[in-house]
Amino acid sequence: MEVSSGLNPRPNSHALDRDIDHEEKEAADIENLELETVVHDYHFRSMSALEILRETVRILRYNSAGFMAIVAVLICPVSAVVLSNVLVNQSLSKWLSIRLLLIAKSSGLPLRPFVKHSCQKLSETVVSVTLSFPLFITLSLLSKAAVVYSVDCTYSRRKFDSSKLYVIVSKIWKRVVFTYLWVCLVVSGCVTLFLVLLIVVSSVFFLIMGFPSDLILYPAMVVGFLFSVVLANTIIICNIAVVISVLEDVSGPQALLRSSSLIKGQTQVGLLIFLGSTIGMAFVEGLFEHRVKTLSYGDGSSRIWEGPLLVVMYSFVVLIDSMMSAVFYFSCKSYRMESANEENEPVLEALTIPSVQ
Structure with a gap:
């Protein structure tokens, strides 16, 4: 059922008395009351x-059927691949890990268990992301676009419509993919810059200043902390840039610049969102590693139900993260527009008017 996009979400009571019976009227009033609760503060x-x-939880409750479909069809398959590391080539990962350890040793870093584990996790992540890239640029990107569309539907007082989603995605897909490729390029550049800076700092302290290996670990940790802050801000900007590429007619570098400008002054909120999502994903990944990959009861029957359960849990964390990014975009956008005394209007509906009757 599609809800009117007017400013007042409640239907006319006289029209309802003429067209539907008393029970249907009550159901419609309840549905519109729930929707009004969600969109009561569209101008954030x-x-x-x-x-x-x-706000994300309220939106999830209102459009639950659409979001559950997104989780089942688009997010769960990607989550299963990510958690199981089924696409990770162990020999390639081991080769890359050894190369990273050799570079760390030559730059003066002590090969402590922490350094070895970090090199191993970095190599596994790089190999996994590289081999899973076709999956990320299709299903994962489609899920992000679908989530943004669903959130926009809620704020436009409309129900999730898969046919409209198909029309919208066909129109915006090129710019979304282009933006995602730039996002990958920016994140890869940040990681590469961090590795180069880490090697340079370690080499300066070890070769030029003559610091012992054990002391070099401390400036390396400072560099790592600064990198984590920069990477977190970069990922926040990149996530909002993907949302912008769905909702606005910009893509690539323009979307990234638009995102950076939009969240100015709201960076702390974005960092908290990123921190919460990262902790949630890391927690589920740790459980999967411990309960499914390492532990099993007897013949391994625990994996039959624990594995799918953890995949579903991870998928919900991914869904909430994508929804919060979209809500964060609307919050920043509406706040900026209200400050400039501009009027906010539904964004994606115009794309479907000429094509969907």
């Missing part, structure tokens, strides 16, 4: 991370 004030989470 500046929202905290907790308020964005609450």
Whole structure:
């Protein structure tokens, strides 16, 4: 059922009395009351991370059927591949890990268990992301676009419509993919810059200043901390850039610049959202590693139900993360537009008017 996009989401009571019976009227009133609760503050004030989470939960409750379909069809397959590391080539990962350890040793870093584990995880992540890239640029990117569309539907007082989603995705797919490729390029550049900077700093302290290997670990940790902050900000900008490429007619570098400008002054909220999502994903990944890959009861029957359960849990964390990014975009956008006394209008509906009757 599609809900009117007017400012007042409640239907006319006299028209309802003429067209539907008393029970249908009550059901319609309840549905519109729930929707009004979700969109009551479409012109947002500046929202905290907790308020964005609450808003996300309200949107999830209203459009639950659409979001469950997105989870089942688009997010769960990617989550299963990511958690199981089924596409990771162990020999290639081991080769890359050894090369990283050799570089670390030559730059003066002590080969402690922490350094070895970091090199191993970095190599596994690089190999996994590289081999899973076709999956990320199709299903994962489609899920992000579908989530943004569903959130936009809620704020436009409309129900999730798969036919409209198909029309919209066909129109915006090129710019979304182009933006995603730039996102991958920016994140890869940040990681490469970090590795180069880490090697340079370690080499300076070890070869030029003559510091012992054990002490070199401390400046390396400082570099790692600064990198984590920069990477977190970069990922926040990249996530909002993908949302912008869905909702606005910009892509690539323009979307990244637009994202950086849009979240200015709201970076702390974005960092809290990123931190919460990262902790949630890491927690589920750790459980999967321990309960499914390492532990099993007797003949391994525990994996039959624990594996799918953890995949579903991970998929929901991914869904909430994508939804919060979209809500964060609407919060920043509406706050900026209200400050400039501009009027906010539904974004994606115009794309479907000429094509969907």
